[in-house]
Amino acid sequence: MRRRDFLHTSGLVMSGLAFGGLPGPAAAAATPGRGGTLIWGHSETTQNLDIHQTGTASTLRLLQNVHDTIVTVDRSFKVLPNVAESFDSSPDLLTYTFHLRPGVTFHTGAPVTSADVVYSFERVRDPRTGAVNFDVFREVASIEAPDAMTVIVRMKQPFAPFLARLAELGAGAVLPKDSGDVQGKMPVGCGPFKFVSREFGNKVELTAFDAYWQGRPYLDGVLSHEVTEETVRLTGLQTGQFHLINDIPMDRVAKVKQDPKLQVLSWFPLNWDFLNFNHDRKPFDDPRVRQALDMMVDKEALMQGALWGQGVVTGSPSFPTSASFDPAIKPRAQDFTAAAALLREAGFAPGQLQFTFKVTTNYPYHVQAAQIMQAWFEQGGVKATTQQLTWADWLSQCWVHRDFEVTMMNFFTLWEADFLYYTLWNSTGAFNYRNIRDSAIDDMTGKARRSADPAERAAIYKQVQQRIQDQTHDVILWFRNGSVGAQQNVGGLDRLVHPNGSNLMFRNVWLKA
Amino acid sequence: MTYLARRLGLFGVTLLLITLVTFLITNVLPGDVATMILGTRSNPETLAGLREKLGLNQPLIVQYGHWIGHALSGDLGVSLVFRTPIAVLLGQKIAASAMLVVMSLVMALLFAVPLGVWGAVHRDRWQDSVGSSIALAGISLPDFFWGIVLILFVARGLGWLPASGYASPLDSPRLALSYAALPSVTLALSLMAHLTRMTRSAMLEVLGQDFIRVCRAKGLAEGTVILRHALRNAISPVLTVAGLQLGYLFGSIIVVESLFNFTGMGWLTYQALLNRDMPLVQASVLVIAALVMLTNLAIDVVYTLLDPRVRLT
Numbered sequence: 001m002r003r004r005d006f007l008h009t010s011g012l013v014m015s016g017l018a019f020g021g022l023p024g025p026a027a028a029a030a031t032p033g034r035g036g037t038l039i040w041g042h043s044e045t046t047q048n049l050d051i052h053q054t055g056t057a058s059t060l061r062l063l064q065n066v067h068d069t070i071v072t073v074d075r076s077f078k079v080l081p082n083v084a085e086s087f088d089s090s091p092d093l094l095t096y097t098f099h100l101r102p103g104v105t106f107h108t109g110a111p112v113t114s115a116d117v118v119y120s121f122e123r124v125r126d127p128r129t130g131a132v133n134f135d136v137f138r139e140v141a142s143i144e145a146p147d148a149m150t151v152i153v154r155m156k157q158p159f160a161p162f163l164a165r166l167a168e169l170g171a172g173a174v175l176p177k178d179s180g181d182v183q184g185k186m187p188v189g190c191g192p193f194k195f196v197s198r199e200f201g202n203k204v205e206l207t208a209f210d211a212y213w214q215g216r217p218y219l220d221g222v223l224s225h226e227v228t229e230e231t232v233r234l235t236g237l238q239t240g241q242f243h244l245i246n247d248i249p250m251d252r253v254a255k256v257k258q259d260p261k262l263q264v265l266s267w268f269p270l271n272w273d274f275l276n277f278n279h280d281r282k283p284f285d286d287p288r289v290r291q292a293l294d295m296m297v298d299k300e301a302l303m304q305g306a307l308w309g310q311g312v313v314t315g316s317p318s319f320p321t322s323a324s325f326d327p328a329i330k331p332r333a334q335d336f337t338a339a340a341a342l343l344r345e346a347g348f349a350p351g352q353l354q355f356t357f358k359v360t361t362n363y364p365y366h367v368q369a370a371q372i373m374q375a376w377f378e379q380g381g382v383k384a385t386t387q388q389l390t391w392a393d394w395l396s397q398c399w400v401h402r403d404f405e406v407t408m409m410n411f412f413t414l415w416e417a418d419f420l421y422y423t424l425w426n427s428t429g430a431f432n433y434r435n436i437r438d439s440a441i442d443d444m445t446g447k448a449r450r451s452a453d454p455a456e457r458a459a460i461y462k463q464v465q466q467r468i469q470d471q472t473h474d475v476i477l478w479f480r481n482g483s484v485g486a487q488q489n490v491g492g493l494d495r496l497v498h499p500n501g502s503n504l505m506f507r508n509v510w511l512k513a
Numbered sequence: 514m515t516y517l518a519r520r521l522g523l524f525g526v527t528l529l530l531i532t533l534v535t536f537l538i539t540n541v542l543p544g545d546v547a548t549m550i551l552g553t554r555s556n557p558e559t560l561a562g563l564r565e566k567l568g569l570n571q572p573l574i575v576q577y578g579h580w581i582g583h584a585l586s587g588d589l590g591v592s593l594v595f596r597t598p599i600a601v602l603l604g605q606k607i608a609a610s611a612m613l614v615v616m617s618l619v620m621a622l623l624f625a626v627p628l629g630v631w632g633a634v635h636r637d638r639w640q641d642s643v644g645s646s647i648a649l650a651g652i653s654l655p656d657f658f659w660g661i662v663l664i665l666f667v668a669r670g671l672g673w674l675p676a677s678g679y680a681s682p683l684d685s686p687r688l689a690l691s692y693a694a695l696p697s698v699t700l701a702l703s704l705m706a707h708l709t710r711m712t713r714s715a716m717l718e719v720l721g722q723d724f725i726r727v728c729r730a731k732g733l734a735e736g737t738v739i740l741r742h743a744l745r746n747a748i749s750p751v752l753t754v755a756g757l758q759l760g761y762l763f764g765s766i767i768v769v770e771s772l773f774n775f776t777g778m779g780w781l782t783y784q785a786l787l788n789r790d791m792p793l794v795q796a797s798v799l800v801i802a803a804l805v806m807l808t809n810l811a812i813d814v815v816y817t818l819l820d821p822r823v824r825l826t
Binding site for chain 1: 554560561
């Protein structure tokens with residue numbers, strides 16, 4: 001019996017117990033069937049299919065099924081063996097040794113060896129690759145392969161998040177040696193599905209990989225139709241054109257849940273959003289001004305208005321199931337009197353503060369949120385002008401050239417705490433587009449990445465969050481829900497979503513006969 | 514022959530100029546392809562690395578020279594964002610757009626010719642006003658306006674047809690038609706307007722001629738006079754205009770396909786522009802421009818065959 005089949009049999013026993021051993025629809029739904037091609041209405045167009053170079057959630061969502069990573073994580077973000085059957089790190093965090101699992105093969109039929117892992121890691125490390133996870137290997141001194149099944153990574157200095165970051169596809173995916181040039185159009189890896197073809201902008205075809213090391217997937221294949229217009233996607237599900245769609249329109253989730261023909265999986269979080277101030281622009285260098293604007297926003301009402309309730313307001317941007325998440329940090333309540341007092345203290349009488357609020361039309365709910373906030377700012381005696389930018393313009397103006405006063409953005413899957421807090425809030429952080437320079441945060445985030453003690457790191461990150469809140473460096477708004485709608489004959493939905501909250505794992509899904 | 518050679522020579526020059534202008538305009542836009550590829554996962558180091566790899570840090574003239582050199586030797590290069598050979602991308606998309614253009618052309622002719630004939634026959638009466646008003650509305654308002662109206666009323670309001678998307682006729686002819694319906698109607702509307710007016714005036718001209726009076730005098734039924742004799746003489750200029758408008762249709766698809774997310778050539782061009790994917794922008798504009806010019810040339814040539822009085826010199 002294969003390991004995977006065993007797991008499912010034991011899972012069945014457990015569900016049988018839970019339902020008192022009575023046969024019923026729930027028990028039938030839990031019986032995995034084999035075969036069939038799942039037709040998926042995908043919300044976005046996939047772009048560059050090179051797993052190292054792609055930063056878009058849409059492409060990662062698809063490639064999750066084609067690639068496999070050297071290590072992985074569970075829902076509590078514990079690092080687990082994967083393509084590496086075991087791994088160990090030296091106590092000083094300077095040496096990591098990976099022992100590869102025998103019998104793992106690529107879609108080409110070739111076995112996975114240490115040379116492939118070295119190639120994959122070196123490719124991410126090479127700045128000319130343009131790898132989005134380049135920073136994961138920044139502290140790496142050397143990557144060696146003493147024998148065919150062992151990889152040793154030596155660090156220049158400790159980088160505590162290293163292992164956990166390797167669970168990310170863009171950093172830890174194992175690619176066949178020298179396959180870099182073809183990955184962009186014909187991705188090849190050692191994951192559960194083989195990439196067959198893509199008709200650009202329309203569809204992608206995946207087929208089950210018979211020799212997948214965790215056992216062949218239940219499905220024969222996945223056919224992804226790229227349908228960007230959300231109402232058309234939903235109609236496709238309702239009329240039976242698709243087995244499954246991701247991203248149900250936020251204003252329709254409640255209604256779709258009542259449809260007896262369909263099942264809805266909602267989870268949180270898909271991503272999180274925050275309001276940004278440019279700390280290099282006056283008067284946003286003044287924490288009193290930032291706090292005053294924070295106090296004009298009713299976060300719950302804003303979430304209801306912009307997300308139709310499909311989210312949860314938070315003061316902590318840490319992934320909710322991670323150790324550094326701090327529910328004690330509460331968003332500031334709306335208080336126009338206190339806000340006015342703070343503004344007066346900072347030298348602004350009502351009507352004196354004016355600014356431009358740049359938002360991108362790439363996220364329509366950002367535009368709605370900005371318009372709602374604009375009304376509150378108006379009420380607080382502040383004149384905000386909303387400027388809507390295309391994605392290219394937003395990236396160029398706000399992200400690269402940092403030319404903005406106030407804006408907002410969201411992030412997917414920055415679940416590793418160092419990746420989240422160092423890159424976004426350290427003054428040298430790669431994603432610090434708000435020009436935040438806070439030596440207290442610099443010290444704390446620097447210290448945390450050198451610490452080998454997870455409890456100590458979590459405690460430090462909680463202090464960092466408190467500091468962000470106290471100084472109102474940004475205003476953390478909410479976690480937004482993810483949603484998947486499916487026909488009743490799709491089984492295994494509960495194990496579809498990757499712990500990172502964004503990627504979909506079709507090897508856990510089956511079609512009932 | 515010298516005429517053809519001269520026209521083809523001019524083609525080359527025009528296309529070259531078009532690529533140069535496209536290149537310059539696109540480079541004025543803020544942001545570059547490296548920013549778009551890396552999105553909110555970029556940092557100054559990776560941006561610089563990727564720009565170097567893609568050759569974006571070279572002077573514009575060098576970048577252009579490099580591109581045109583390859584293009585002249587028939588190599589359109591690889592899309593920077595999609596990492597797929599551009600020839601492959603264009604191959605996948607041209608068929609979709611061709612289907613759209615042919616559908617709208619046929620649709621436009623099917624409606625325009627009867628409407629124009631009807632207007633001409635009932636000249637200056639209410640039937641004529643109805644036809645003229647429809648034509649005027651079609652000409653006066655841009656494609657995307659009609660597109661939005663159709664999305665609002667037919668797709669959202671009545672729910673008869675999908676508001677956006679594309680399906681290949683090879684997979685499902687029914688689905689393919691339902692996706693192509695609204696964009697092709699949108700494209701057909703303004704074309705139909707032009708053709709209605711053209712048919713009406715050509716018909717009026719023919720109906721005023723002596724041989725029509727002869728036909729009526731010898732007792733032919735009015736329907737036979739109109740359809741067999743008048744329309745047959747009037748149709749040739751209408752077809753010419755339809756041919757000329759084909760080029761115009763290839764230009765309109767950028768807006769209409771993007772509006773309906775109909776993933777053809779026009780949609781691809783728009784995506785390439787949004788992504789600042791220069792080689793793909795250049796290649797798609799080049800192909801669209803070449804199609805427009807080729808149809809125009811073909812019309813000129815066909816015209817000489819239809820009408821011996823016209824000579825190309």
